[in-house]
Amino acid sequence: MSDTAKKPRWTWDGIRSIFRKELLQLMRDPYLVAFIITLPIIQLVISGLAIQRDLKHIETIVCNYDQRNASYDLLNAFDNSTFFDINDKNYVNSDQAVFQAIRQGRYRVGIIIPPDYSSKILSGSEPAEINVVVDGANASIAKGIVNAASLIVAQESKASLESQMLNPYPSDSSSNSGSTPAAGSISLVTKVLYNPDLMSAYFLIPGILAIIMHMMTILFTSFAIVRERENGTLEQLMVTPIRVADLMIGKVLPYAAIGFLDMILTLIVMVCFFEISISGNFWFLCGASVIFILTSLGIGLLISTTCQSQVQAIQLTMGLLLPSLLISGFVFPLEPMPWFIKIVSYSLPLTYYLEIIRGVVIKGTGFMELWPQTVLLTILAIVLLGASINRFKKQVV
Amino acid sequence: MTSQEWAIQTEHLYRRFNDKTAVTDLNLSIARGEIFGFLGPNGSGKSTTIKMLCGLLPPTSGTATVSGVNVVADPEAVRSKIGYMPQKFSLYEDLTVQENLDFYSHLYGVTGKAGHLRKQEVIELVGISRYQRYLAKHLSGGWKQRLALCCALVHEPEIIFLDEPTASMDPVARRELWDLLFSLASAGVTLFVTTHYMDEAERCSSVGYIYNSRLIVSGGPDELKQIRQIVGHNNQRFEVICRPLVKTFNIVKSLDYVEDVTIFGQALHVVTQQGIQAEQLQKDLSASGVSVISQRPIEPSLEDVFVTLTQINIEEERRIAEEQSLSV
Numbered sequence: 001m002s003d004t005a006k007k008p009r010w011t012w013d014g015i016r017s018i019f020r021k022e023l024l025q026l027m028r029d030p031y032l033v034a035f036i037i038t039l040p041i042i043q044l045v046i047s048g049l050a051i052q053r054d055l056k057h058i059e060t061i062v063c064n065y066d067q068r069n070a071s072y073d074l075l076n077a078f079d080n081s082t083f084f085d086i087n088d089k090n091y092v093n094s095d096q097a098v099f100q101a102i103r104q105g106r107y108r109v110g111i112i113i114p115p116d117y118s119s120k121i122l123s124g125s126e127p128a129e130i131n132v133v134v135d136g137a138n139a140s141i142a143k144g145i146v147n148a149a150s151l152i153v154a155q156e157s158k159a160s161l162e163s164q165m166l167n168p169y170p171s172d173s174s175s176n177s178g179s180t181p182a183a184g185s186i187s188l189v190t191k192v193l194y195n196p197d198l199m200s201a202y203f204l205i206p207g208i209l210a211i212i213m214h215m216m217t218i219l220f221t222s223f224a225i226v227r228e229r230e231n232g233t234l235e236q237l238m239v240t241p242i243r244v245a246d247l248m249i250g251k252v253l254p255y256a257a258i259g260f261l262d263m264i265l266t267l268i269v270m271v272c273f274f275e276i277s278i279s280g281n282f283w284f285l286c287g288a289s290v291i292f293i294l295t296s297l298g299i300g301l302l303i304s305t306t307c308q309s310q311v312q313a314i315q316l317t318m319g320l321l322l323p324s325l326l327i328s329g330f331v332f333p334l335e336p337m338p339w340f341i342k343i344v345s346y347s348l349p350l351t352y353y354l355e356i357i358r359g360v361v362i363k364g365t366g367f368m369e370l371w372p373q374t375v376l377l378t379i380l381a382i383v384l385l386g387a388s389i390n391r392f393k394k395q396v397v
Numbered sequence: 398m399t400s401q402e403w404a405i406q407t408e409h410l411y412r413r414f415n416d417k418t419a420v421t422d423l424n425l426s427i428a429r430g431e432i433f434g435f436l437g438p439n440g441s442g443k444s445t446t447i448k449m450l451c452g453l454l455p456p457t458s459g460t461a462t463v464s465g466v467n468v469v470a471d472p473e474a475v476r477s478k479i480g481y482m483p484q485k486f487s488l489y490e491d492l493t494v495q496e497n498l499d500f501y502s503h504l505y506g507v508t509g510k511a512g513h514l515r516k517q518e519v520i521e522l523v524g525i526s527r528y529q530r531y532l533a534k535h536l537s538g539g540w541k542q543r544l545a546l547c548c549a550l551v552h553e554p555e556i557i558f559l560d561e562p563t564a565s566m567d568p569v570a571r572r573e574l575w576d577l578l579f580s581l582a583s584a585g586v587t588l589f590v591t592t593h594y595m596d597e598a599e600r601c602s603s604v605g606y607i608y609n610s611r612l613i614v615s616g617g618p619d620e621l622k623q624i625r626q627i628v629g630h631n632n633q634r635f636e637v638i639c640r641p642l643v644k645t646f647n648i649v650k651s652l653d654y655v656e657d658v659t660i661f662g663q664a665l666h667v668v669t670q671q672g673i674q675a676e677q678l679q680k681d682l683s684a685s686g687v688s689v690i691s692q693r694p695i696e697p698s699l700e701d702v703f704v705t706l707t708q709i710n711i712e713e714e715r716r717i718a719e720e721q722s723l724s725v
Binding site: 014024028237238239242 | 452480481485491504545
């Protein structure tokens with residue numbers, strides 16, 4: 001035993017032999033390499049397009065308590081825009097009916113006009129309120145709806161104010177009721193059901209990028225070792241004097257390189273194709289991404305130490321990934337979660353990387369604000385890689 | 398012999414998997430330069446033993462010394478001294494013969510000019526030079542095994558473990574591989590070979606027979622044919638060539654002094670009880686209308702030895718089981 005203790009834990013020669021063999025094998029299979037490189041980009045584009053759906057001609061349910069001309073002018077403005085469609089059948093008599101229809105999923109959006117809308121517009125004494133109710137389950141659509149509604153209301157409000165200036169005597173309006181005696185501003189009150197924070201595509205795409213890279217890197221690294229176990233070639237390797245660390249490092253290096261390349265490519269796709277600019281420091285993001293890829297490599301290697309076949313590796317990866325999507329803050333905010341879930345959340349590299357990539361891309365924050373996440377991510381990378389090398393035994397059972 | 402002269406020595410080696418014992422109390426001593434044939438039915442513990450001796454599988458208890466290294470305590474130290482050829486082809490099918498060999502010589506630290514010479518040497522020894530540029534997956538079964546042997550030889554190991562090396566080979570390739578093994582053995586390499594073929598076992602310098610996780614017998618093929626259980630009852634073996642074969646088989650089986658009868662090609666191998674004369678058998682057969690073409694006394698073959706030993710063991714187990722059920 002003392003003899004092995006003197007030997008180094010890893011050697012350049014060992015890593016180089018494995019690395020070179022792995023590269024040779026990858027070059028024999030250029031389709032696989034092309035597949036590995038393009039798959040994350042394709043996945044990002046498809047999921048990005050899926051959430052960036054065009055908002056047009058959304059059926060709108062209406063409850064008009066006012067029933068006077070001013071209210072119909074406003075509704076016409078909504079109907080004439082490309083976003084909203086209001087047909088005769090869309091009118092209901094109570095705001096309860098509007099909420100019910102949205103809850104049942106028959107409509108995505110409803111407009112409620114209070115009884116005093118027209119009188120407020122005409123008097124101009126205070127802003128006339130209208131209520132827009134939005135189904136927030138699909139955040140990007142809901143956000144688009146809210147934006148479109150605000151735009152229409154702002155235009156109408158402006159038109160109304162202008163006409164008030166042209167007609168300085170609103171009290172006379174009753175005499176010439178044939179024209180549109182709009183006066184006074186309109187204020188929009190929105191109520192979003194289900195998802196009041198409205199996570200947007202802008203918010204989701206960096207997260208999707210993180211998840212795709214996480215999943216792909218874990219899968220391809222675990223495959224790299226498990227494939228050898230499945231083919232029996234690992235058994236032959238294990239009777240040689242190769243050190244475990246050399247074997248694992250040499251095997252994952254090519255996949256690490258592919259992972260980094262993919263990371264850069266997907267970031268470029270995010271910036272150029274989805275036009276989401278990186279507000280913060282690009283190089284800090286790159287550095288953090290490298291560390292994040294290392295944690296994914298570590299998880300992939302850990303999976304490969306326990307799995308006997310590639311099918312098992314896929315199942316285990318999916319089994320781990322699905323709950324981590326739910327508790328990493330990708331779907332639901334972390335704050336309201338119970339403490340025992342939070343403990344698990346904050347042991348996942350994905351949680352930290354999501355905070356980093358969203359911080360850098362959306363808020364423009366950098367290392368000064370995100371150093372705790374970066375340090376913890378680095379610690380996780382070291383722990384995961386170390387654990388996988390320690391767990392891997394040069395033995396077969 | 399001192400322990401240094403043994404290539405492989407095990408003492409009370411056990412391996413259990415959950416509730417199943419794969420190897421029970423294995424005591425083996427194999428001298429350097431021997432070709433040791435390890436025989437036994439599938440699942441009897443042959444591969445488990447090899448994996449323990451190669452340091453791939455820790456034993457549950459017992460000791461194993463391979464090439465002077467205690468494999469149980471220090472499995473890493475034995476790696477450079479042994480070569481291993483698993484039952485299944487375990488090299489990279491998407492690499493060429495040369496690339497596989499280069500990779501393994503690197504792993505064993507056989508590099509530089511000496512490494513190049515050594516690689517040439519094994520390529521010539523195995524005779525694979527004309528396939529050097531072929532992808533391993535395009536080789537036939539026999540050539541795949543030669544490539545595997547090449548890679549297992551490149552670091553000049555003292556001992557080579559071969560797990561059923563000829564399992565899927567045609568007879569010509571089989572013979573060629575064995576010729577190769579003999580030339581290695583004559584160069585002083587110890588070979589530990591598992592096989593199902595009796596003709597291969599007959600060619601080994603010593604053989605061990607493992608049945609149901611226990612090593613039942615070991616020794617030179619000729620020694621085994623003389624052991625007490627085989628010849629101890631003073632029973633005799635005859636080869637009887639006769640017509641019609643199958644009908645005679647049934648007749649012979651029904652004779653009360655015949656202990657065992659097996660069909661070997663055109664002949665029957667008959668085991669009779671002590672003191673039965675050859676003339677007695679001939680007389681009984683003629684009386685039953687069988688035309689005996691020839692009849693001669695013969696030595697037991699290795700197959701006879703193993704079949705007999707297996708039967709004795711099965712009976713022994715049954716007896717023990719019955720005793721246990723009686724005592725309960």
